[in-house]
Amino acid sequence: MKCTVCREPAVIDVRRHNANFCAPHFLRLCRDQVAKAIKDHSMIGPDERVLVAVSGGKDSLAVWDLLVELGYQADGLYLGLGIGEYSDASGEMARSFAQERDLHLVEVDLPRDHGFDVPTGSKAAKRVPCSACGLSKRHLFDEAARTGGYDVVVTGHNLDDEAAVLFGNVLRWQTDYLGRQLPVLPARHGFPRKVKPLIRLTEREMAAYCVLRGIDYIVDECPMAVGNKHLAYKEALNAIEATSPGSKHDFYHGFLARASSRFTPDAEAEQANLAPCERCGAPTTGTVCAFCKLAERARGAAPTAVPVTLGRSR
Amino acid sequence: MKVHLRNPKRELEVDGPLRVHVLLERLELNRESVLVIRGDTLVPGDVLLADDDVVEIRPVISGGAT
Numbered sequence: 001m002k003c004t005v006c007r008e009p010a011v012i013d014v015r016r017h018n019a020n021f022c023a024p025h026f027l028r029l030c031r032d033q034v035a036k037a038i039k040d041h042s043m044i045g046p047d048e049r050v051l052v053a054v055s056g057g058k059d060s061l062a063v064w065d066l067l068v069e070l071g072y073q074a075d076g077l078y079l080g081l082g083i084g085e086y087s088d089a090s091g092e093m094a095r096s097f098a099q100e101r102d103l104h105l106v107e108v109d110l111p112r113d114h115g116f117d118v119p120t121g122s123k124a125a126k127r128v129p130c131s132a133c134g135l136s137k138r139h140l141f142d143e144a145a146r147t148g149g150y151d152v153v154v155t156g157h158n159l160d161d162e163a164a165v166l167f168g169n170v171l172r173w174q175t176d177y178l179g180r181q182l183p184v185l186p187a188r189h190g191f192p193r194k195v196k197p198l199i200r201l202t203e204r205e206m207a208a209y210c211v212l213r214g215i216d217y218i219v220d221e222c223p224m225a226v227g228n229k230h231l232a233y234k235e236a237l238n239a240i241e242a243t244s245p246g247s248k249h250d251f252y253h254g255f256l257a258r259a260s261s262r263f264t265p266d267a268e269a270e271q272a273n274l275a276p277c278e279r280c281g282a283p284t285t286g287t288v289c290a291f292c293k294l295a296e297r298a299r300g301a302a303p304t305a306v307p308v309t310l311g312r313s314r
Numbered sequence: 315m316k317v318h319l320r321n322p323k324r325e326l327e328v329d330g331p332l333r334v335h336v337l338l339e340r341l342e343l344n345r346e347s348v349l350v351i352r353g354d355t356l357v358p359g360d361v362l363l364a365d366d367d368v369v370e371i372r373p374v375i376s377g378g379a380t
Binding site: 001010011012013015020023057058059160202203204206207208211212219220221222225231234235238239241242 | 320321344345346347348349351354355356357358359360361372373374375376
């Protein structure tokens, strides 16, 4: 198998592009796709301060690496979520990445700074773990960006993530969610813009990028995500992709181009009801935001342990 | 060849030579969901793996709801 660009031996076949690539041309493809996403959706201005939400996994480390390669001034933000050894290992990955490249990593620790961890919060609030985790992360990203004076928060959501979320939202016709499933969430209520530069790249491509760039990342799945419905959606979409390459791209990018705006009124109706949380000032539809409610319940609960086994990428 | 798999972690012995895509079909793995790594680099689907190769099949699907 030869590289479609230069005819040297290929290291990866990308069936949705009907192409094979050697390492240098695959890395160039990744940079070009991120640059196109940023340009097409006006994600990041040239002089803006960028904060990359870093988990220690492949996507967040790859997007940080790609933004630096493209010349952006990007700092990282690592959130310690208190998920046992998994958080210890993922934090180590994020720190090593930053240290080896002389990049600045901001750290927030949920147990240290807010008095609870995700397993305990999930159980106390009777939320599924990914819901409690996502809620906490969104709140803490906003808070860290606001405190640090950043213009834009970057997350490592890739094409598979977005296609899986879209799949779930369509299955249940959650029209308010569909109306705000966008690659750019504008700044509002004093909070920064949030952008997803990896929407043109798949999970497999991001894992390949990390291997080829020598980026050490945490390979094993978060122990709290076992049985998560989005993992099942991803498997279903990959089964379709295997027989019809390009389906995930067409599903998600077709939605953005031809359907997304139809759901905007539903999302705007929800946004119109937002007011500052009386405790922390974060936007909420009630008087107290979901994060403050979660924290209140979790601080009064008994700690929940998380048994894990972990693997590094190399 | 030795084949290292994850989730759960295990090691298989598979007779070579064998092409990468045939190995994945035999293990009933979707090519969209994994990478095959030999040494420090990736190997694409048509590469012939030798009987004495050591390869890792790495899952690429990850993530929660957000």
